[in-house]
Amino acid sequence: MNTDRTVISVKFNQDQSCFTCCMESGIRIYSVEPLVEKCHFDIDLVGSVSHCEMLFRTNLLAIVSGGSYQKFPDDVLLIYDDFTKKVYFGDNFCIIYSGCSIKER
Numbered sequence: 001m002n003t004d005r006t007v008i009s010v011k012f013n014q015d016q017s018c019f020t021c022c023m024e025s026g027i028r029i030y031s032v033e034p035l036v037e038k039c040h041f042d043i044d045l046v047g048s049v050s051h052c053e054m055l056f057r058t059n060l061l062a063i064v065s066g067g068s069y070q071k072f073p074d075d076v077l078l079i080y081d082d083f084t085k086k087v088y089f090g091d092n093f094c095i096i097y098s099g100c101s102i103k104e105r
Contacts, residue, residue, distance in 0.1 A: 008067050013054045022049040024067050029054060039082065046080075047071025059083040 004024040012019045018038065021028040027041040027049050050066020059082040065072040072078065079088050 008050050011053050014056050020052040022052050024048045027052050
């Protein structure tokens, strides 16, 4: 298990009720009020992550790998469903992502 807790990025969801913390050791998701950790995804599941956004307070996450312990290339955008524990969409582009954002339609 990786104990490196270096924070790579922090991103709030659309209504600012939660935020994701992307770290060298995975992802942690926090609720703002009260400030508590809701869940986490360790390095074994997602590797180190440079960008992650949660769709409102749903189980859908947009994830881009990055950092020292990447499990996926940094040109792949993953949409992960925590309820089913599956990646529903993974797309490979010829660019390196500098961020990600998801919206409800």
